[in-house]
Each structure stands twice: as structure tokens, then as C-alpha cells.
Amino acid sequence: MSVCMDKISQSKNELENIKILLDRKSKEIEIIKQISNQINKSLDLNLIASSMLSLMNEFFGFKHSMILLVSENKKHLNVLETYGYEKRGIGAKVEFGVGVIGIVAEKKKLMRMANLGMQRSYMQAIREQVQITNKNKLQDKVELPGLKNAESQVAIPMLIDNELVGVFSVESEKMNIFDKSDEILIGILANQTASALENARLYQLEQKRLKELNKAHQELESLNINLEKKVEERTSELKTLSEKLSKYFSPQVYESIFSGKLDVKVQTKRKPLTVFFSDLQGFTELTERLEPEVLTELLTQYLTKMSNVAIKWGGTIDKFIGDAILVFFGDPNSRGDEEDAIACVSMAMDMLEELNKLRISWRKKGLAKPLNARMGIHTGVCTVGNFGSEDRLDYTIIGNGVNLASRLEARAGINKILLSEDTYLLIRNKIICEKKEAINVKGISYPVQTYEVVKFSQENDNLIERNIPGLSLSIDKSEIEDNKIAIKVVSEVLKDLKSKS
Amino acid sequence: MIKDKHMPALQGMFPSWITSCSSDGEPNTTVISQIWYVDENHVALSFQFFNKTKKNISENPYAYATISDPSTLKQYNLELKFDHEETEGELFDEMDMKLQAIASMTGMTGIFKLRAADVYKVISISE
Numbered sequence: 112m113s114v115c116m117d118k119i120s121q122s123k124n125e126l127e128n129i130k131i132l133l134d135r136k137s138k139e140i141e142i143i144k145q146i147s148n149q150i151n152k153s154l155d156l157n158l159i160a161s162s163m164l165s166l167m168n169e170f171f172g173f174k175h176s177m178i179l180l181v182s183e184n185k186k187h188l189n190v191l192e193t194y195g196y197e198k199r200g201i202g203a204k205v206e207f208g209v210g211v212i213g214i215v216a217e218k219k220k221l222m223r224m225a226n227l228g229m230q231r232s233y234m235q236a237i238r239e240q241v242q243i244t245n246k247n248k249l250q251d252k253v254e255l256p257g258l259k260n261a262e263s264q265v266a267i268p269m270l271i272d273n274e275l276v277g278v279f280s281v282e283s284e285k286m287n288i289f290d291k292s293d294e295i296l297i298g299i300l301a302n303q304t305a306s307a308l309e310n311a312r313l314y315q316l317e318q319k320r321l322k323e324l325n326k327a328h329q330e331l332e333s334l335n336i337n338l339e340k341k342v343e344e345r346t347s348e349l350k351t352l353s354e355k356l357s358k359y360f361s362p363q364v365y366e367s368i369f370s371g372k373l374d375v376k377v378q379t380k381r382k383p384l385t386v387f388f389s390d391l392q393g394f395t396e397l398t399e400r401l402e403p404e405v406l407t408e409l410l411t412q413y414l415t416k417m418s419n420v421a422i423k424w425g426g427t428i429d430k431f432i433g434d435a436i437l438v439f440f441g442d443p444n445s446r447g448d449e450e451d452a453i454a455c456v457s458m459a460m461d462m463l464e465e466l467n468k469l470r471i472s473w474r475k476k477g478l479a480k481p482l483n484a485r486m487g488i489h490t491g492v493c494t495v496g497n498f499g500s501e502d503r504l505d506y507t508i509i510g511n512g513v514n515l516a517s518r519l520e521a522r523a524g525i526n527k528i529l530l531s532e533d534t535y536l537l538i539r540n541k542i543i544c545e546k547k548e549a550i551n552v553k554g555i556s557y558p559v560q561t562y563e564v565v566k567f568s569q570e571n572d573n574l575i576e577r578n579i580p581g582l583s584l585s586i587d588k589s590e591i592e593d594n595k596i597a598i599k600v601v602s603e604v605l606k607d608l609k610s611k612s
Numbered sequence: 613m614i615k616d617k618h619m620p621a622l623q624g625m626f627p628s629w630i631t632s633c634s635s636d637g638e639p640n641t642t643v644i645s646q647i648w649y650v651d652e653n654h655v656a657l658s659f660q661f662f663n664k665t666k667k668n669i670s671e672n673p674y675a676y677a678t679i680s681d682p683s684t685l686k687q688y689n690l691e692l693k694f695d696h697e698e699t700e701g702e703l704f705d706e707m708d709m710k711l712q713a714i715a716s717m718t719g720m721t722g723i724f725k726l727r728a729a730d731v732y733k734v735i736s737i738s739e
Contacts, residue, residue: 208721214713222709225623226645233645234718241723255717 139296142170146300150307154314156180160192163279163304168194171293173281175258178269179205179212180277180308188216188278190256191308203256210255212278215266219275221298223265258282267298269305276305379496383448384441384508385455385534386493387426388516389417389462389486391434392525397480409473410434413482416465424458429507437516439508442495452490452537456564459486459528460542466526470583481583487519489531511554518552519561525579528564535562542567613734614652618688621679622649629678630657632668640664647679647690650703650731654695658707659728666730669694675732688739692732704729 149162160178167173175195179188182204190203208217215222224230257264261282269277279301353369391413398406414431421428421438425446429437438458440451463484470481491512499505515531523529535544543565549558575586591597614622621628624646631641642665648656655677659666669675673694680687698704708726715724 208712209716211713211717213716214709218705218709220705220709222713224710224713226626227714229627230624230645230714231718234714234720234724237724238718238720241720 142296143299143303146170147303150304153307154311156308156311156315157192159304159307159311161194163300163307164192164194167281167297167300171297175261175282177256177280178277178304178308179216179280180312181216181275188212191277193256196258200256205255211264211266212255212280215268215280216275216278219268219270219273221265221267221294223263223294225263227261227264258284260284265297267301269301269308271302271305271309276309279304379494379498381492381494382442382445383490384439384493384495384512385448385452385488385490385537386508386512386516387436387438387440387455387459387486387488388513388520389436389459389484390520392483392485393480394434394482397482409478409482413466413469416469417462420458420461420465424454424461426455426458437508437513439493439495442508448490449537452488452534453541455488455490456528456530456534456538456542459488460564460567462486463526463528467583467585474583481580483525483580485520485523485525486528487516487521487523487530488528488534489516489519490534490537491515491531514554515552515559518550519559522550522561524563530562530564532560532562535560540568613737614649614655617681618679618737619649620683621681621686621688622647622655623682624648626680626682628680630665631676632665633672633674634668635671640668647677648703648707648729653734654731655690655692655734656698656703656707656729656731658711658726659697659730660711660724660726669730686739688737690737691735693735695731695733697728697730699728703731 146163146166149166150159153159153162164173164176164178167176173194177193177196177200178191180191181187182189186207188205188207190200190205193199193201205212205216207213211222211224257280262284264280264282266278266280268275269279279297353365397409401409410433413434414436417436418428421436424440425444426438426440427442429439431437438455440455441448445451446454463486466482466484474481489512491510493508493510493512495506495508497506498509519529519531529547530538530544538544544562545565547561547563549560551558575584575588577584586597627643627645628647629641630644630647631639633639642663644657646658648658650656657665665675675692675694677690677692678687679690704726707729711724711726712721715721
């Protein structure tokens with residue numbers, strides 16, 4: 112019976128113990144829950160730290176505590192927040208390896224120190240002993256944040272994945288701060304706080320980076336705007352420059368160079384080209400009679416008109432030599448030998464028409480002696496390309512073909528176009544020509560058969576155009592409204608001419 | 613052998629006394645700051661300076677210690693026998709950490725150094 116009673120009382124005791132343990136565990140969980148809730152509410156470092164410290168006092172009666180964070184260089188800690196001190200001491204520095212906190216930071220292990228006062232006195236006594244024998248070697252005593260008369264101190268490393276974030280330190284003037292059984296719980300809470308602090312720190316870092324990024328972005332933007340402006344400026348400068356340059360090149364050559372198709376270096380090639388040469392008859396004589404200003408204007412007007420015509424037909428203007436013009440077809444762009452030749456002859460005919468118009472306008476301005484042109488065209492293989500030195504290049508053509516075109520021009524009639532047989536053979540289907548004499552040209556062993564351009568095959572028969580010195584006749588029958596009046600006008604002119612002769 | 617009731621006396625809050633004896637029978641008693649709990653059959657003493665205790669123990673491994681519970685002022689007498697010394701491991705680290713913390717506070721880092729943890733077997737405890 113008594114054995115039975117004993118067993119019952121033993122079981123009762125055990126049950127009681129288990130209940131106490133359970134109560135304790137429940138309370139611990141409640142504490143963890145409450146503190147976790149509080150510290151995870153905020154992303155403000157100091158708010159997290161101060162909540163944690165005041166909650167620790169509430170649950171464990173920690174009257175004096177502080178949280179220190181590892182500095183960026185990981186060589187010391189800075190006080191982040193304190194609780195229960197006369198001076199808050201925020202920002203105070205603790206070197207790794209110095210004092211209880213410094214050692215805990217270095218070793219990443221919890222440390223409880225009791226009996227600090229006595230240990231300090233003991234150490235002080237030894238220090239004095241050492242100082243007598245060894246004056247220079249001792250470091251200065253270190254001022255550490257915290258209670259000056261602390262008897263016990265517990266410092267807990269705050270870890271995330273075994274990485275030190277900071278140290279949580281509790282001090283007391285009393286001998287013992289907390290039970291060894293609370294160590295695990297306090298350790299958990301310290302690590303929880305570490306996580307919350309780390310999150311907050313990362314958040315702040317992120318915010319700071321975002322700010323920096325924004326700033327950098329703005330700077331970049333303003334730089335870009337400046338850059339764009341500069342590029343625009345330079346581009347327009349280049350544009351102006353290249354426009355100026357373009358006047359010295361044939362448009363095709365200019366385009367080739369500026370589009371990068373044609374390299375600007377000494378290089379030539381042999382190619383079949385149709386070469387056009389024209390000259391103004393009696394121009395030299397005119398230069399002696401006219402004022403230079405008038406002459407310049409005249410020549411500029413003439414060359415501008417002729418250039419426009421050449422460009423219209425796709426010719427490459429090689430050069431102007433005084434009043435003479437050298438144009439070729441077939442480089443840098445060719446549409447085939449035949450097309451090039453037809454374009455060239457068409458251009459020449461167009462030029463004559465333009466000259467006729469010019470002549471009328473000049474006459475109105477009082478230029479008595481009309482200006483007349485002679486033109487020669489030849490098709491043959493020439494050497495084309497950049498000639499010259501490394502410093503000065505000329506895009507031009509050379510060869511017998513050029514000479515022949517020049518000879519043909521010299522032999523051409525007034526306001527006539529003289530072709531070589533080579534050109535004639537390419538254009539005869541489109542343009543009616545009249546066979547002329549064969550000429551001997553220096554450098555060519557055989558006589559060159561020549562042809563004079565008459566008109567396009569399907570040319571309008573309504574048009575009568577004749578130009579001789581002193582006479583410029585232009586009749587467009589389709590435009591004449593009253594034929595009788597026209598006949599009367601011509602008759603009167605004829606009558607007048609006859610009476611004069 | 614060491615029970616829970618002895619633990620407060622091993623926290624180093626009150627100084628302890630340790631008596632050793634040389635090979636020719638001359639006793640020596642000195643004050644030390646802490647006798648460390650290792651396990652229920654062992655305690656440890658810190659070895660920082662070569663002193664008379666260290667010398668005596670090397671000749672005669674037996675020692676006698678008196679520890680005090682700071683809250684009750686109850687004293688316990690321990691019969692000890694030197695077992696071995698440790699220069700690394702958990703026990704050494706714990707003792708070393710504390711020593712360094714105190715030493716660094718008084719500007720004596722590097723001078724005040726734990727050389728070994730001397731582990732003693734507890735033969736008996738009496739009140």
C-alpha cells in the first residue's frame with residue numbers, strides 16, 4: 112500500500128515538473144513571438160534596436176543593455192542603441208578583441224562575466240607590477256561604453272549564418288544577470304534581432320543606392336543631352352564643310368567619297384568612257400573686251416547652267432578649264448556603254464539648247480556678240496581615278512580618248528556636236544547624225560571618221576532652230592497661233608535682209 | 613560528484629583558495645580568482661604564470677581547494693589530483709576569452725595570456 116502511495120506521489124511530482132517545464136517553454140515561445148513581432152514591424156535600425164532592448168527589460172529584467180553593430184570595415188563595433196544608461200552613448204566605438212564585447216565579436220561566442228570588479232582590480236594589480244619592470248610596452252587603458260561599476264556582464268554575438276552582425280550586451284551592478292537556462296532563449300532573440308537589423312540595413316543600403324542610381328541617371332541624361340548637342344553641332348559643321356567641298360567635286364564623286372564607296376587614295380582603273388569636251392568660240396577674244404566682273408558673271412552663269420545639265424544627265428564633271436568643260440560618262444556610275452553614250456550626246460544637245468536661251472538673255476543685257484560653242488564626243492577606254500600625290504589628289508581621266516574628244520571639239524562646227532565613229536555606233540539608233548570627213552589625230556594611226564549630230568530620231572518636226580553668227584532663229588510651229596502673222600513676220604525679215612544685201 | 617548546489621561557487625564570484633605541497637612536504641596556499649567547472653568529476657585552473665602552485669603540482673599532483681557560494685557564503689572543500697593540461701579546445705577557449713576580455717580592458721592585451729587550462733580530477737567534496 113505504502114509502495115503504491117509512493118509511486119503515486121512520485122508520478123505526481125514528475126507530472127508537476129513536466130507542467131513547470133511546459134509552462135516555461137510556453138512562456139519562452141510567447142516571448143519569442145512577441146519580440147519577433149515587434150522587431151519585424153519596422154525597417155528603422157534604431158527603432159528595432161530600442162524595441163528589442165526595452166522588451167528584454169520587460170521579460171528578463173535587463174536594466175542596462177546595448178546593441179552594437181559591426182562597422183563596414185569589420186574592425187570595430189559602434190553602439191547603435193542603449194537602454195538604461197545615464198548617457199545614451201550612441202556611436203561609441205569598441206575595437207574587436209577589446210573588452211568583453213570586443214572579445215565576443217572576435218570569437219563569435221557568448222560570454223558571461225561575473226565578478227568583474229574583482230577581476231579588474233586583480234588585473235590592475237598585475238598591470239602595476241608589469242609597469243614597474245616594463246614601462247613602455249603597456250597600452251593605455253581603454254574607455255569602454257557601459258557601466259563603470261559593472262559586476263557582471265553577458266555579451267551575446269548576433270549572428271546570421273554564423274556571420275557577425277553585432278553584439279547584444281547586458282550589464283548589471285549585481286553579481287548575476289541571468290540564469291544559464293535562459294541563454295539559449297536570449298541567443299535566439301539576439302539572432303532574430305540580427306536578422307531584423309540586417310534587413311533594415313539592407314533596405315537602407317538599397318534606398319541609398321537607389322538614390323545614388325537616380326542621381327547618376329540624371330547626370331548621365333544631362334551628359335547625353337550635351338553630347339547630342341555637341342554631335343549636332345559637329346555634324347552641322349561637317350555638313351557645311353562638306354557642302355563647301357562638294358563644289359569642287361563632281362556630285363557623283365562627292366557622293367562616292369562621302370558615302371564611303373570610293374576610297375580617297377591614289378588608285379586608278381581602265382574603263383570604257385564617253386568623253387565630252389566643249390569650248391566657247393571667241394571667248395578669249397571676249398575676255399579682252401569685257402570687264403573682269405562682267406566676265407566672271409558671264410562665265411559663272413554659263414558654267415552653272417552647263418553643270419546643271421551635265422548633272423541632270425548623270426555626267427561626271429571632270430573639270431572646267433576657263434570656258435572649256437570636260438565631262439565623262441561611265442564612272443563612278445555606269446548604265447552601260449550605250450546608255451552612257453546616249454546620255455552624253457543628249458546632254459550635249461541639251462547644253463546647246465540651254466546656251467541658246469542664255470544667248471537670248473545675254474543679248475537682252477546688251478552683249479552684242481553672241482557666244483557660240485563647239486562640242487566633241489568620243490567613246491573609248493580611258494584611265495580614270497585619283498591622280499596626284501598623297502597630299503593632293505585629282506579625280507580625273509587621262510588617255511587618248513580625252514585627246515580625241517578635244518580634237519573633235521576643235522573640228523566641230525559652230526554650235527555643233529562632232530562625234531567619233533565609236534560614239535556614233537552606240538547612239539545611231541536614237542540620234543540622227545550626218546557623216547562628216549575623216550580626220551587625222553596626233554597619236555592615232557588611222558583617220559577618225561566623224562559624225563555631226565542632227566537631231567533625235569523622233570524629234571519634233573515642229574521645231575526649227577538655226578544659229579549662225581548674227582542670227583538666232585527659233586520657230587515652234589506647234590506654238591504658233593496664227594500662221595499668217597508668222598509668215599508675215601518671216602517675210603518682213605527676209606525682205607529686210609535682202610534689201611541690205 | 614559536483615552537484616547543482618556547488619555551481620554558484622564555481623562562477624568565480626568569490627575568490628577560491630588552493631593549497632599544494634612540494635615534494636619535501638612544504639605546503640603553499642594561495643588565492644585564485646576562479647576554479648572552473650569542467651564536468652561533474654573535473655575542474656580546471658588557469659595557468660598564466662609559472663608560480664609556486666604550478667611548481668608544487670609538478671612534484672606532487674595532489675591539491676586541496678576551498679570554494680564559496682556567494683549567495684549563502686557556504687564553503688566547500690575539494691580534494692583534487694592533477695590530471696592533464698589543455699592548450700586548445702572548448703574549455704581552453706572559454707577560459708582564454710574571459711582572460712583576454714579583462715586583460716584588454718586594462719590595456720594588457722598580449723601580456724596577460726592563458727598558457728594552459730590545468731584539469732584536475734575531483735576526488736571528494738565536503739562542506
